[in-house]
Amino acid sequence: xxxxxxxxxxxxxxxxxxxxxxxxxxxxxxxxxxxxxxxxxxxxxxxxxxxxxxxxxxxxxxxxxxxxxxxxxxxxxxxxxxxxxxxxxxxxxxxxxxxxxxxxxxxxxxxxxxxxxxxxxxxxx
Numbered sequence: 857x858x859x860x861x862x863x864x865x866x867x868x869x870x871x872x873x874x875x876x877x878x879x880x881x882x883x884x885x886x887x888x889x890x891x892x893x894x895x896x897x898x899x900x901x902x903x904x905x906x907x908x909x910x911x912x913x914x915x916x917x918x919x920x921x922x923x924x925x926x927x928x929x930x931x932x933x934x935x936x937x938x939x940x941x942x943x944x945x946x947x948x949x950x951x952x953x954x955x956x957x958x959x960x961x962x963x964x965x966x967x968x969x970x971x972x973x974x975x976x977x978x979x980x981x
Contacts, residue, residue, distance in 0.1 A: 882924055885921055886941055886943075892913075893939060946959070948977075955967065
């Protein structure tokens with residue numbers, strides 16, 4: 857937060873301006889990284905793309921954990937996929953270059969459409 861003040865000679869008063877930008881938080885959803893995750897290209901799809909690479913799984917979990925907590929609802933997106941970590945299932949709402957929403961029983965998160973996320977999950981942009 858910042859504060860800026862100046863004296864306005866015309867009005868003969870001191871003007872104080874407070875920064876009103878919100879502070880964003882990121883809660884941790886995935887505490888224990890599993891050895892395998894399943895990625896479903898479409899919600900309700902029975903076929904999953906299994907990922908067994910621990911480094912990839914950790915990177916995906918970090919991207920989701922570091923996304924900002926979002927309480928303003930979601931905007932419609934063209935695609936919905938599922939990333940299943942076993943203990944938590946995360947719906948991924950995405951579309952081209954628009955923000956990505958992560959939705960789980962723990963709430964909603966928002967992330968820029970990071971190229972790394974698409975590369976790690978093999979989800980289409």
